[in-house]
Amino acid sequence: MPEPSPILTVSAASCRFDVSPPALTRLLSQQPRRILRAVENVSFAVERGTTFSIVGESGCGKSTLARMVVGLQKPTEGALRFHDIRRSDGSFGPPRVQMIFQDPYASLNPRWRVGDVIAEPIRELRLRQDEASVAQRVGDLLEIVGLSRADAERYPHAFSGGQRQRISIARALATEADFLVCDEPTSALDVSVQAQILNLMVRLQKEFGLTYLFISHNLSVVRHMSDQLAIMYLGRFVESGAAEAIFSSPRHPYTRLLLDTIPDVERPNRERKPMSGEVPSPIAPPPGCAFHPRCPIAVPDCSAVAPALRAMDDRLIACHRTS
């Protein structure tokens, strides 16, 4: 077990997109610039060997945050920093970061054999010296994720969704990755297959000391996977802390409503009170606290001043009404 130390720190990161119409159109119709605030002033740290989850509804900025972490998107403001780590083989340096995508049908090249899909990062990073040891490594990886060595010869179309997600995981591990960003890795899968993939991910984390940044909208999956948890609403964290603490006593009204509205197989035919309203557009978020139009305990102040994320007991909360 590695000693707890942050592997990633994100400090006050923001990501804004300029979605204005072309300059001439804007001039003629006298429209102002339109800025989409996908991620606003987000800070967190991820400990090595743990799972940090980010939960939220469509358009809350969770995928943009994931893309910033893997470097596919530059933050407009703020900084993301990976800390050097010492690996089990004795090497010391920045962690290798890989991503696992939601759709295993779109994330594998259909014209490449599975063996080549997995060998590509090994060849590219020159992690093995000759083709024989590359093939050896590919076979090992396939076995690690629960496929057979012979599967290297087949094409992605011959595999089911769950098996393809195993191939994606093998490809990510091929780089000897330390940090995996998983963007909705099981959303496209059936529940029985989802359970297989989640169990595999937990086992790999224990075996290789992996760190996960886990993005999902599925709260029960998040509960199963997470050590730390952050709930996002319109680009901001509204509540973050230890997953166990948040699930046992959610405190932000949005977290509470979210937990209240998810369908529950253990309580059939429960009469639930659905949350009214919808997530507003991140181009024109409501003034003050972005959640106030849907919040059951909002007061006039909530529409005036945006609440800052502040420490409260065991967690961080952005709400005027929670104390």
Next chain:
Amino acid sequence: MNAPLLSVRDLHIVFDGRHGPLTALDGVSFDIAPGEILGVVGESGAGKSLTGTAVIGLLDPPGRIAGGSIHLDGQRIDNLPAEAMRKLRGRRIGAIFQDPLTSLHPLLTVGEQLVETITTHLPVGRAEARGRALQLLKEVGIPAAETRIDQYPHQFSGGMRQRVVIALALCAEPSLIIADEPTTALDVSIQAQITTLLKRLCREHGTAIMLVTHDMGVIAETADRVAVMYAGNVVEIGPVEEVTRRPRHPYTAGLMASIPSIHARHSELHQIDGAMPRLNAIPAGCAFNPRCGRAEPFCRDMKPGLPSASHAAACHFPLTEPAHA
């Protein structure tokens, strides 16, 4: 039980392919009572959507009904000519699909679409139809319906579009609605709004729903009874509380146990190894036997039937006690 509104008996659907016929539904039977919500749950490829498609008569070639019958209100509908089926569809059976954007015509206002549907099925004029359309939009909870009625689908959010689709399905006061994954494309908070709305409307209008979804949570909260499908068969059917709390079929039990719990964290999820068989490789005997922990050699020889009980499982060795605590 009263006379069923919808009665599906021993339905077989076959796809004629280049390499011979593939059996997609292999003897599916169930009833839906008037005003009842029957959930049909299963994983991809189990045949749940196909069942819905067959009931509304939208099965496309090369798929065909190879056996069995579908009765609506005592009238046999699976062999109706296309024209008669077209009149019945929308009038007596409504439909709601997964993606509200593709279910709506992008170039017509929602009002035009509602009015067209109403005047097609009911003997009313355009003005009266518009009044009814407005009332429907209010009923499905669209704010400022008076202005929204003249807007186009792209001006609505996903949740609001699905409300419009529900209004369309309800236009002609059908006695049955086939809802195929109606909340899958929506966020959880919106999903709750839509299922609550569906439930309320069905209670008020006395409409029965066949709710097809892969999400056991949605079924548990919405349906009165549930049919669990696996590889083209109904493997278990019964009242939703019975099936979710005391599943009898090993597949249902495994499915329930593989859903992560929101109430507690377990170190490992129960998993059913393997995957649903492809249509060209459905095992002999019970289709679930290669993945089943309770399978005996006998299960490979003999396909289990579904007994006619209020809570029944198609299994030679059904569970009697809850499989998981």
